[in-house]
Amino acid sequence: MRKSRKDSKAKSxxxxxxxxxxxxxxxxxxxxxxxxxxxxxxxVLREDLGLTGTKHGCEVGECGTCTVLxxxxxxxxxxxxGVESEGTEIVTVEGLMKDGRPHPLQRAFADSGAxxxxxxxxxxxxxxxxxxxxxxxxxxxxxxxxxxxNLCRCTGYVKILDAVEQVVRGEVA
Amino acid sequence: xxxxxxxxxxxxxxxxxxxxxxxxxTRYADDIELPRMLYGKLLRSPYPHxxxxxxxxxxxxxxxxxxAVLTGADLPEKFGIMPSSxxxxxxxxxxxxxxxxxxxxVAAASESVAEEALRLIEVDYEPLKPILSIEEALTSNxxxxxxxxxxxxANIHKAVSLEFGDVAGCFxxxxxxxxxxxxxxxNTHLPMEQYCxxxxxGPQDKLTLWSSTQTPHYLHRALAKVLKLxxxxxxxxxxxxxxxxxxxxxxxxxxxxxAKLSMVTGRPVKITLTREESFYVHRGRHPVKMWIKTGVxxxxxxxxxxxxxxxxxxxxxxxxxASVYYTGALQTVTYKLPAYKFxxxxxFTNKPxxxxxxxxxxxxPRYAVEIQLDKIAEKLGMDPIELRLxxxxxxxxxxxxxxxxxxxGLKECIEKVAARAExxxxxxxxxxxRGIGFAASGYISGAGLPIYWNEMPHSGVQLRLDxxxxxxxxxxxxxxxxxxxxxxxxxxxxxxxxxxADIRVVTADTDLTPVDLGSYSSRVTVxxxxxxxxxxxxxxxxxxxxxSELLEVPVDDLEMAEGQVRSRSYPKRAISFAECVEKAEGKxxxxxxTGSYWPPKNPRGFKxxxxxxxxxxxxxxxxxxxxxxxxxxxxxxxxxxxAHDCGRAFNPLLVEGQSEGSVYMALGEALMEEQVxxxxxxxxxxxxxxxxxxxxxxxxxxxxxxxxxxxxxxPFGAKEAGQGFLLPVIPAVAxxxxxxxxxxxxxxxxxxxxxxxxxxxxxKPVSVPSFDFPPPIKWQPGEGIEVPQKS
Numbered sequence: 001m002r003k004s005r006k007d008s009k010a011k012s013x014x015x016x017x018x019x020x021x022x023x024x025x026x027x028x029x030x031x032x033x034x035x036x037x038x039x040x041x042x043x044v045l046r047e048d049l050g051l052t053g054t055k056h057g058c059e060v061g062e063c064g065t066c067t068v069l070x071x072x073x074x075x076x077x078x079x080x081x082g083v084e085s086e087g088t089e090i091v092t093v094e095g096l097m098k099d100g101r102p103h104p105l106q107r108a109f110a111d112s113g114a115x116x117x118x119x120x121x122x123x124x125x126x127x128x129x130x131x132x133x134x135x136x137x138x139x140x141x142x143x144x145x146x147x148x149x150n151l152c153r154c155t156g157y158v159k160i161l162d163a164v165e166q167v168v169r170g171e172v173a
Numbered sequence: 174x175x176x177x178x179x180x181x182x183x184x185x186x187x188x189x190x191x192x193x194x195x196x197x198x199t200r201y202a203d204d205i206e207l208p209r210m211l212y213g214k215l216l217r218s219p220y221p222h223x224x225x226x227x228x229x230x231x232x233x234x235x236x237x238x239x240x241a242v243l244t245g246a247d248l249p250e251k252f253g254i255m256p257s258s259x260x261x262x263x264x265x266x267x268x269x270x271x272x273x274x275x276x277x278x279v280a281a282a283s284e285s286v287a288e289e290a291l292r293l294i295e296v297d298y299e300p301l302k303p304i305l306s307i308e309e310a311l312t313s314n315x316x317x318x319x320x321x322x323x324x325x326x327a328n329i330h331k332a333v334s335l336e337f338g339d340v341a342g343c344f345x346x347x348x349x350x351x352x353x354x355x356x357x358x359x360n361t362h363l364p365m366e367q368y369c370x371x372x373x374x375g376p377q378d379k380l381t382l383w384s385s386t387q388t389p390h391y392l393h394r395a396l397a398k399v400l401k402l403x404x405x406x407x408x409x410x411x412x413x414x415x416x417x418x419x420x421x422x423x424x425x426x427x428x429x430x431x432a433k434l435s436m437v438t439g440r441p442v443k444i445t446l447t448r449e450e451s452f453y454v455h456r457g458r459h460p461v462k463m464w465i466k467t468g469v470x471x472x473x474x475x476x477x478x479x480x481x482x483x484x485x486x487x488x489x490x491x492x493x494x495a496s497v498y499y500t501g502a503l504q505t506v507t508y509k510l511p512a513y514k515f516x517x518x519x520x521f522t523n524k525p526x527x528x529x530x531x532x533x534x535x536x537x538p539r540y541a542v543e544i545q546l547d548k549i550a551e552k553l554g555m556d557p558i559e560l561r562l563x564x565x566x567x568x569x570x571x572x573x574x575x576x577x578x579x580x581x582g583l584k585e586c587i588e589k590v591a592a593r594a595e596x597x598x599x600x601x602x603x604x605x606x607r608g609i610g611f612a613a614s615g616y617i618s619g620a621g622l623p624i625y626w627n628e629m630p631h632s633g634v635q636l637r638l639d640x641x642x643x644x645x646x647x648x649x650x651x652x653x654x655x656x657x658x659x660x661x662x663x664x665x666x667x668x669x670x671x672x673x674a675d676i677r678v679v680t681a682d683t684d685l686t687p688v689d690l691g692s693y694s695s696r697v698t699v700x701x702x703x704x705x706x707x708x709x710x711x712x713x714x715x716x717x718x719x720x721s722e723l724l725e726v727p728v729d730d731l732e733m734a735e736g737q738v739r740s741r742s743y744p745k746r747a748i749s750f751a752e753c754v755e756k757a758e759g760k761x762x763x764x765x766x767t768g769s770y771w772p773p774k775n776p777r778g779f780k781x782x783x784x785x786x787x788x789x790x791x792x793x794x795x796x797x798x799x800x801x802x803x804x805x806x807x808x809x810x811x812x813x814x815x816a817h818d819c820g821r822a823f824n825p826l827l828v829e830g831q832s833e834g835s836v837y838m839a840l841g842e843a844l845m846e847e848q849v850x851x852x853x854x855x856x857x858x859x860x861x862x863x864x865x866x867x868x869x870x871x872x873x874x875x876x877x878x879x880x881x882x883x884x885x886x887x888p889f890g891a892k893e894a895g896q897g898f899l900l901p902v903i904p905a906v907a908x909x910x911x912x913x914x915x916x917x918x919x920x921x922x923x924x925x926x927x928x929x930x931x932x933x934x935x936x937k938p939v940s941v942p943s944f945d946f947p948p949p950i951k952w953q954p955g956e957g958i959e960v961p962q963k964s
Contacts, residue, residue, distance in 0.1 A: 046204075047206075050206075051197070052197070052200065052204035053196070053197020053198070054197070055201070055365070055366070055415070056203075056367070057365040057366065057367065057448065057861070058367075058448040058860070058861045059447070059448065060448070060860070060862075062448075062860060062861040062862040063365060063448075063861045065365050092197065093195075093196065093197035094196065094197045096196070097196055102192060102195065102196055105195075106192065106195040106196050107192070107195075109191070109195045110187050110188075110191035110192040110194070110195045111187045111191070112187075112826070113185070113187075113188075113826040113827060113829065113830045115188070115191045115194050115195055116416075116654035116655065116656075116830055116834065117194075117364070117365070117366070117413075117414060117415045117416040117417075117653060117654025118190075118191070118194025118195070118199060118413075118415070118654060119194075119201065119364075119365045119366045119415030119416055119654075120365045121194055121195055122195075122197050125195060143869075144869045144870060145869075145870070147869045148868045148869045148870045149868070150869075151365060151861065151866065151868065152365065153362075153363055153364055153365055153416050153418070153834075153838070153866070154416060154654050154830075154834045155830060155833060155834050155837070156833035156834045156835075156836055156837030156838075156872055156875060157833075157837065157869045157872045158833040158872075158874065158875050159829075159830055159833065160869075161869070
């Protein structure tokens with residue numbers, strides 16, 4: 001079934017016009033942005049707020065790459081809408097830096113070889129942060145379990161687990 | 174000049190770009206946003222094989238927010254990575270050759286408008302019978318079954334036959350003959366980053382293309398050919414690549430279309446493919462059927478091998494000419510083989526094209542060879558490791574097919590890995606359901622020949638020295654996560670004795686950087702490393718005499734270390750590197766130098782000889798321990814040990830990372846990953862959820878043992894450390910499974926259903942088609958040119 005031009009034009013206008021002013025709290029800052037209500041949080045972060053540190057690997061909730069923290073919980077930002085995220089505290093990988101200093105997880109992932117292409121790493125670091133916030137001394141198997149929804153094709157996960165353990169042991173400033 | 178103690182090489186340093194990736198600063202291709210940018214989308218054929226009678230684009234073109242629509246007629250020039258098999262079109266002109274083949278492209282104000290425009294494009298297809306298996310491709314002789322018109326025989330892309338040594342005579346002397354068949358299913362790279370390209374055609378008739386590509390130079394050439402623009406007006410920039418594994422090594426439709434759409438609209442155009450589309454772009458592991466006949470003496474000595482491979486190539490050539498030769502090239506580099514015959518054929522089928530994936534064409538035959546050796550050892554009552562140890566190739570030797578071995582640390586790899594895994598205590602001694610398996614392999618450190626024939630170097634490095642002592646390194650290599658940018662910095666820091674922080678690396682930009690052929694065939698460290706060292710040494714010839722004069726110390730007594738140029742004998746006689754640079758610039762003018770690398774000459778001269786030679790071979794040996802529940806046939810990998818002769822570990826942290834990643838990728842291929850199709854030619858599951866790959870829960874601990882043989886061809890002795898690790902792991906899994914439960918699975922992936930069928934005696938041996946291979950090209954050891962070994 002092919003749509004008539006009129007239908008599709010109407011739809012494209014609708015897509016274009018149905019905007020709303022979103023007020024999102026991202027990395028501790030209140031951001032206001034007028035954007036389409038149909039946009040996922042992933043799209044709002046990347047396209048409207050310029051926070052391209054959040055990556056995407058499938059955009060349908062299968063790979064874990066786009067993980068951000070919403071109210072401290074890891075959430076796939078491709079599966080929630082921007083409009084649903086109002087009134088929450090959103091943290092992206094950019095928000096882990098404090099006063100220009102990387103978070104210990106970021107330092108550990110960089111220094112211990114846990115980062116190869118690096119594309120899945122923001123999502124993994126945020127998932128690990130959520131784990132450590134709840135359980136500061138997880139076992140290797142608990143780390144494994146917590147990260148099982150984040151795919152990485154480069155590392156075989158060994159050095160990723162090592163990096164999180166280094167932070168658990170307090171070896172990274 | 175060669176320093177005995179390294180200051181940078183061999184140290185577990187962070188990669189120079191790692192922290193930027195961890196804090197979200199790195200800008201991958203899809204992170205690039207340009208002013209006035211439009212968004213492109215490709216319309217893909219829903220049919221695996223169809224004639225395109227007409228493409229109606231009027232409605233799409235009239236949609237508000239649509240700026241351009243392209244069809245095959247707009248980009249008729251064919252292209253392809255190999256010069257002799259240019260059979261791809263940016264948009265299919267007459268025929269769609271797989272479900273997912275791009276047919277039209279649009280540029281629009283947003284992705285959603287572009288998607289809507291695709292729905293308004295009407296294509297009149299005449300569906301044709303799809304050719305979906307190797308057997309069908311080999312027997313389809315009807316003109317209408319032909320997928321391409323250019324190749325000589327129906328759907329045969331390439332058939333080859335090579336014979337080395339006295340094959341018939343050696344088989345006659347064999348006391349036992351073993352014949353086996355194997356099937357290695359295809360699988361895909363699945364990098365986490367989706368493909369993305371941005372074209373920007375400027376008012377000065379110059380085109381810039383950013384892309385997630387492993388091979389910016391080859392893309393540069395393809396763009397010039399298809400767009401009919403001089404290379405001088407095209408700039409290709411490889412953005413940091415979010416995973417490649419070989420999948421981003423071809424020039425692709427979306428890259429050419431992003432460029433062309435920008436030329437048509439005068440605005441930047443970005444095309445980011447969806448995950449589903451990434452499964453159609455593919456270029457992954459070829460499905461290969463194999464037949465292998467090996468003759469041995471009763472003491473296990475190999476006499477002769479005859480190997481046949483049948484590759485399912487998919488709809489286009491891609492790297493296929495190389496792939497078919499690679500399935501036969503490296504059988505000879507691990508164990509002494511007095512005679513060897515190889516016959517291979519690659520066919521076209523109506524599926525996404527296959528190409529190079531980590532190990533390119535060699536995991537499949539290595540899997541077959543190493544399982545067969547396990548079977549041979551068992552039949553002869555030998556330990557499979559002993560069988561191999563008694564006939565390893567020698568360093569500084571030439572194989573029966575004329576390949577030149579420089580260093581070979583395979584013996585040490587095998588002995589170390591066996592000791593660490595406690596092989597002797599465990600092999601055939603573990604309880605039912607638990608097993609241990611072994612395999613070994615060798616791999617190239619870069620292809621010895623370029624993809625297009627030319628006399629130019631394979632890698633170039635340019636250095637620029639700043640006043641103040643900063644160094645900028647320019648090189649065409651593309652960092653795909655393996656750390657090739659860092660390798661350049663390490664090499665230069667080592668040579669000049671400066672800190673990594675004082676080095677800036679600029680790579681993969683055809684306007685700025687000298688050509689490097691790309692991140693494929695495990696070539697980058699060896700080739701860019703050597704080029705970088707050469708450039709550094711040219712600059713030293715300018716710098717050291719200046720320091721010598723100032724310090725009144727002979728050049729021979731000078732060293733560059735800790736940011737200084739100083740006397741070895743009287744280290745207090747020193748000037749800073751920065752001061753030395755300033756003085757040298759005062760004397761010589763602006764300081765810069767280039768370095769180039771050519772691999773050693775190819776010792777062989779026959780047709781097909783280009784595949785196999787390399788500056789040096791890496792070696793790997795792996796032991797896998799696993800458990801298998803005989804009720805559910807679920808396999809759990811308990812641990813993997815792997816020893817790898819990398820010549821010298823430039824950075825052991827990065828080498829281990831390549832090892833762990835290769836082991837992981839091998840386990841995915843061995844146990845679960847498969848790119849498979851329905852009977853109607855549609856991909857069975859083009860999604861990450863259904864294309865099973867290992868998560869943290871299925872990925873075991875890996876123990877890597879690095880063996881250093883200090884290869885004279887390698888920079889600071891380094892050889893390959895990116896792909897070779899993958900090769901032995903897959904057969905080691907199969908051999909371990911046999912040790913655990915006593916059944917052989919000669920098919921990859923080894924899934925529970927196959928194991929259960931095997932346990933019930935219902936798993937059929939792999940059938941291999943019959944095919945009339947061409948008469949063999951015969952080559953005897955001793956023919957060809959002599960290429961001296963370096964010492």
